[in-house]
C-alpha cells in the first residue's frame with residue numbers, strides 16, 4: 001500500500017549540527033544533497049507546494065546545518081548543507097564533511113538519498129566524490145538534474161548522458177530531470193520517493 005501524505009501538514013521541525021539533535025523517533029527520512037546553489041531548497045519547496053518553507057539561500061554555502069522538515073508525521077525531508085562553495089576555508093570544509101558523513105553513514109532512518117546536479121553543467125569533482133560516497137555507503141539513491149527550464153529541449157538528452165557518464169552511474173540508477181519553476185519532474189520524483197520498498 002502506498003503512503004498517503006497530507007502536504008498541508010508539512011513543517012520545519014528542527015536544525016541540527018550534531019547527531020544528538022536529530023529527531024528522536026523512527027520516521028523514515030529522505031535526504032537531499034548537492035552543491036551549493038544547485039536548487040535544493042527550491043526543489044524541497046516545489047515538492048511540498050510551498051514558496052518559502054525551505055529557505056532559498058541568500059548566502060550560498062554558509063549554512064552548515066542539517067534541517068529536518070516533517071511531512072505529516074510520516075516522512076522527514078532532510079536538507080544537508082551544500083558542498084563545493086569555493087570561498088570556504090579548509091577547516092569549514094572538514095566540518096562540513098564530518099557533518100554529512102556522520103549523517104549519511106550512521107542514520108538508520110535514512111531510506112533514500114536524492115542527489116542533485118545542475119542539468120546545465122558537467123558534474124564537478126565534488127559531485128563525483130559525493131556519488132562515490134553514496135555507492136560506498138550502499139545507500140539507495142536517485143539523481144535529480146535541476147533547472148531543466150534553463151536549457152532548450154533539444155539539449156536535454158545530451159546533458160543527461162554527460163551527467164550519467166561523468167558520474168559513472170550504473171544503468172539501473174535513475175536520473176530525473178526537474179524544474180522548480182515549471183514543476184516538471186515533481187510527480188516522478190514523488191513516485192521514486194514513495195516507492196514501496198523505501199518504506200518497508
Ligand SMILES: Nc1nc2c(ncn2[C@@H]2O[C@H](COP(=O)(O)OP(=O)(O)O)[C@@H](O)[C@H]2O)c(=O)[nH]1
Nearest residue numbers: 036037038039040041042056057147179180181
Ligand atoms: N530557473 C530556475 N531557477 C532555479 C531552479 N531551482 C533553483 N533555481 C534558482 O537557483 C538559485 C539557487 O537555488 P536554491 O534553491 O537556493 O539552491 P540551494 O543552495 O541548492 O538550496 C536561486 O536563485 C533559485 O531561484 C529551477 O528549477 N529553475
Ligand SMILES: [Mg+2]
Nearest residue numbers: 040041055057
Ligand atoms: Mg538551500
